[in-house]
Structure formats: structure tokens, C-alpha cells
Amino acid sequence: MLSMNSSVLIIKSPPPSKEINIFSNNMTTKKIIYKYNFYVGHPSLTLLPNKEIIKATTELLTPKERPFDKDPDNLHPLNYGSDLGSKWVRSNITDLINSFYHNTSLTNPEFINLTNGASYGILNILELTACPIYTKQVFIISPTYFLINDIFVDAGYSGKLCSIKETEGGSSIDFKKLLNKLEILESQGVDNNNNNNNNANHRGTKIASDQQKHIYKYIMYLIPTFSNPSGSTYSTETRIKLIEIARKYDMLIISDDVYDMLNYDTDATKIPPRIVHLDRLTIQNHQKNSTFGNSISNCTFSKLIAPGLRCGYQETATSLLATCLSKGGANHSGGSPSQLNANIIGTLITNGDFQNILQNLKRTYSERCDVMYKSILKYLPPGTLYNKQLGGYFSWCVLPDEYNCKEICEICKYEFGVLLANGNDFEVYGDENKEGWGKNSVRLSCSYLESDEIENGIRLWGEACKMYINSKHK
Incomplete structure (x- = not known):
């Protein structure tokens, strides 16, 4: 009392x-x-869609054979999956994205890497695109999703976190603080005594099958559409400015795009493009096959179907980065980490229940x-x-x-x-x-x-x- x-x-x-x-x-x-x-x-x-999950699982597993069971880009739903994940599922996901954002063919399956959800997806990103010794700073938009802190700490970035406030009623961020911090960090240069570049290379510049990877100097984490916790949606101008800054300073933007399809009173055409789409659209033609881009759209079906499925995807600006994310040692060893559930989701999309x-x-x-x-x-x-x-x-x-x-x-x-x-x-x-x-x-x-x-x-x-x-x- x-x-x-x-x-x-x-x-x-x-x-x-x-x-x-x-x-x-x-x-x-x-x-x-x-x-x-x-x-x-x-x-x-x-x-929770119990009946729809049962129906999709039955449709998927009842046939003795499926057309893609022995296709190396797909494979049987109960077998090890391909590194990027079943291509037919990735194709269904790209259709969803292009339809929602009214893109004709902006996204294709080569830009998609299937994951076991957004949280583990971020760990995978940090493992393959950053290095605590080399990556100078992690910028997190504040207020932030409270559990993201522990993910960055687990990955080795304790003491390297920097908050950047939302501004203008949630449509923008504190660019002044961000740029000031970047300029200070850049002025410090590289600590040659610690051989930061060499240590980053020691972590690995190549992954399975000699696929190149890129270690970024800076990381930014945000939820730009219907943000958790503020509910804010950042303007297109804010997103474009972020991409310009990311390219200038070798920064990777991790955009948790987990809520954008849950739009209630907003027409989809009024929702700003995903940062990864703006990144892709503004890459110079001569760089499209040689650059990794500066953004990843980290997505999940937990909010759109059911969290127990533990399945999501990462969309990148170019195929180079998607392939990189799929070729880490653990993923290359076991294949796509949510093979069965990804196939169930693909079936839900196909039969219209999604x-x-x-x-x-x-x-x-x-x-x-x-x-x-x-x-x-x-x-x-x-x-x-x-x-x-x-x-x-x-x-x-x-x-x-x-x-x-x-x-x-x-x-x-x-x-x-x-x-x-x-x-x-x-x-x-x-x-x-x-x-x-x-x-x-x-x-x-x-x-x-x-x-x-x-x-x-x-x-x-x-x-x-x-x-x-x-x-x-x-």
C-alpha cells in the first residue's frame, strides 16, 4: 500500500x-x-496464427517431393539450407518489399540474406562488418530500443557507444552532435602503436570461398520507421543526409526495419523509402558491382506473423554485402539458420495467408x-x-x-x-x-x-x- x-x-x-x-x-x-x-x-x-501455421506446414511437408528439393539454391525444407537461404523464399520476400514500397524491381533476391530474426541478425552484422579494435564508434539514436545495448556490449563495444538524440519532433536527429563527434574521431587518426588496421585485417578480410568483406570504421543503429520506443518516422531528407555522411566517413547504418509494414493510418506511398533503397538508388553505376554500400535493412517476421518463428532477413544495397553476411563461418557451416521456418513463411506468402x-x-x-x-x-x-x-x-x-x-x-x-x-x-x-x-x-x-x-x-x-x-x- x-x-x-x-x-x-x-x-x-x-x-x-x-x-x-x-x-x-x-x-x-x-x-x-x-x-x-x-x-x-x-x-x-x-x-497468434495457429491455424495458418499448421496449414502452411502441412502444404509444405505433405508432398513426397517439391520441385526445389535438390536445387542447391533452395534445398529440402528439413535439410541444411543454402547460405543466403532458399531462393524461392527470398523471391517471395522481394515481391512483398517491392509491392509495399511500390518499387518495380528495386529489390531482388540477390540483395536478401535470410536470418533467424532481427536480434541475431545484428550480431551477425557486427561479426562480419565491424571489429572492436578497428571500428571507432557506435552511434545509437536515443531514445533507443533498450535491449540493443547488451547486443553491442556482447560484441565488444562497451565504452564505444554514443547517443544521438532524435530532433524536430522525431523526424530528424542531432546531426550537429554526430558530425562534431565524427570530426573529433577523424582528427585522432589511427593509433599506429596498436596497429589497428592490422588487427582488423587479422580478424579477416576474407570469408568463405574467398569472398571479400569490408570492415567499417563507424556503425550507426536506428529504427527509422515507427521507431521503438518513440514511434517516430524519420523524413526522407534525414535518411538521405545519413547516407551522405555514412559514405564520407565509412559508416555502416544498421536500420531495424521491423515495423514499417505495420502502418495503420498512413498510406504506404507516404512512408519514406527504406534507407537501403535510397543507398542503392544513389550508388554510381560504375560502383554497383564493386561496392558494399553503407546500409543494411535488418528485418524480422516476428512482428508481422509470430515471434516464435524466429525468422527474418537482411536487405543490402548491393549483392556483395548480402553475400558477405551469408558467408560467415557459422552460417557457411550450417546453412541458412532458419531453413524450415523460412520455407513455412514462404508458403504463407504464396497461399495468401500472410x-x-x-x-x-x-x-x-x-x-x-x-x-x-x-x-x-x-x-x-x-x-x-x-x-x-x-x-x-x-x-x-x-x-x-x-x-x-x-x-x-x-x-x-x-x-x-x-x-x-x-x-x-x-x-x-x-x-x-x-x-x-x-x-x-x-x-x-x-x-x-x-x-x-x-x-x-x-x-x-x-x-x-x-x-x-x-x-x-x-
Whole structure:
């Protein structure tokens, strides 16, 4: 319960919450299940396409033979896959991309490398395109997807992370800070005592089959369309400027394009092109067969079908980089890491069920976003800043200055069973990178709660705000 003490709100003890027992190694632990969980970023169970997955798997595996079973570019769905992944699946994916972005033939299968999801996809990118000894800096747009920090730390970039804030209401980034930082790093040159270039080469300039690879001097990570956590979409001008900077400074842009097809109130023709498409379009003709480009579109079907499939893809500006990503030692040894599930997804695209699943998700999430927007207007304090969510999973809400969001999130959790994602969780690691998102900001997810739960959760959040402000005025 909560008590008031000299205008300070004190949490005495958590109220009863729903708990489940977890049994492991003859020990029992308890896990709290919050009734209104706005934190999690996965679909509610009612949206998981069980029947469609069963149908596609049956269609795929029932025939004794498939036309592509012995084709080295495809292979049997239950066998080792080709390095890039089944070509017929990559062809289906390119058709999806070109149709969504109204491209005639901008993307083709040679630009696609299949993966086992966006998270492992980033590890694969870092393993094959960067080196902690040589790569000088990793720029991460802030606020950021909170789990990305650990991926970069695991890959050896602790201490090399630099936050770059979103600006102009989320349509751009702090280019001034980015360019200043790049100029400082460039002025430092190469530390010849450490033989950075040689160490980078020692890591390998070639991969399987003598395929060349390129180690980039800088890395940037962002989610440019319906961003996690802010919900922002960067303008075409911002994307073009990023490509120009990336080419000048030998920087690779890792663009997590996991939400762009979940557009609710935005016509697809109004969504800016993917960074990788702009990169490809602006490569000089004489370089198309010799350059790796400066961007990778890192994608997943977790948000578009179901996360348990653990399957995604990387799209690159040229075939050189896609091939490079597919020829790492582990991938070349085992083949495409999600061979069966990629073939199931290819079947879902072929039989039309993918589009049905996607439309159902968009319709459901759009309804939930509408409820969330109306509930925030109705229940949260005047002066709250919130834009209606137009796509993706997440949106960003900013309370007025007099409301301490971190304390209010604690009230919500312990007094009302409402779990909110405080802005502190979306900082880039490192004290020098802190932007202070936690004082007034919260990330909200539309994917997990049903519409009535969203309204009730926002209503209780409003009650927590009243409780907080009343305690301050005593």
C-alpha cells in the first residue's frame, strides 16, 4: 500500500498481485503477472496464427517431393539450407518489399540474406562488418530500443557507444552532435602503436570461398520507421543526409526495419523509402558491382506473423554485402539458420495467408491505438504530450513537468497492477549518454493488451497521477 508522509509518497509494501509458481531444479519461485502490462512488445495470444501455421506446414511437408528439393539454391525444407537461404523464399520476400514500397524491381533476391530474426541478425552484422579494435564508434539514436545495448556490449563495444538524440519532433536527429563527434574521431587518426588496421585485417578480410568483406570504421543503429520506443518516422531528407555522411566517413547504418509494414493510418506511398533503397538508388553505376554500400535493412517476421518463428532477413544495397553476411563461418557451416521456418513463411506468402494475418494485425492494432489515444486525452493530466500512434508497436508519452514519471510508474505498478515502461529504460549505456528520458516519459505498447484493458490501464495511470500530485500539494 501507499502512505503520505510530509508530501513524500512512500510505498510501504506491494499489494496482492497475481502470481504464478515456477518450478525449476526442485525449487519454487514466484513471478508477478501484472494485470495491465504496457511494457511487453509481443502480440496477445489471440493474435497468434495457429491455424495458418499448421496449414502452411502441412502444404509444405505433405508432398513426397517439391520441385526445389535438390536445387542447391533452395534445398529440402528439413535439410541444411543454402547460405543466403532458399531462393524461392527470398523471391517471395522481394515481391512483398517491392509491392509495399511500390518499387518495380528495386529489390531482388540477390540483395536478401535470410536470418533467424532481427536480434541475431545484428550480431551477425557486427561479426562480419565491424571489429572492436578497428571500428571507432557506435552511434545509437536515443531514445533507443533498450535491449540493443547488451547486443553491442556482447560484441565488444562497451565504452564505444554514443547517443544521438532524435530532433524536430522525431523526424530528424542531432546531426550537429554526430558530425562534431565524427570530426573529433577523424582528427585522432589511427593509433599506429596498436596497429589497428592490422588487427582488423587479422580478424579477416576474407570469408568463405574467398569472398571479400569490408570492415567499417563507424556503425550507426536506428529504427527509422515507427521507431521503438518513440514511434517516430524519420523524413526522407534525414535518411538521405545519413547516407551522405555514412559514405564520407565509412559508416555502416544498421536500420531495424521491423515495423514499417505495420502502418495503420498512413498510406504506404507516404512512408519514406527504406534507407537501403535510397543507398542503392544513389550508388554510381560504375560502383554497383564493386561496392558494399553503407546500409543494411535488418528485418524480422516476428512482428508481422509470430515471434516464435524466429525468422527474418537482411536487405543490402548491393549483392556483395548480402553475400558477405551469408558467408560467415557459422552460417557457411550450417546453412541458412532458419531453413524450415523460412520455407513455412514462404508458403504463407504464396497461399495468401500472410496478407490475411498482416491485415488482421493492422486492423486490431489500429483499433487499440485509437482507444489508447482517446484514453490518454480523457484520463491523463492536461498538458500531457502524446501523438496518436500511426504504426508499429510503440508510442511515447510525456507527462507535464510537475509529474515525476519514475515515481508515478512505481505507484502504478504497486498500487494498481499497471506496468509502464519508464523512459530511463531507453537510454544508451554510459553516463555520458544519459538524456533524462525517465523524468517525464513513458513508452506504451499496443500489441499485448486488448482494447478494454488499455482503457482501464490508462484510467488507473491517471489515478496514480492524481495520487502523486495530491501528495505534493499537502
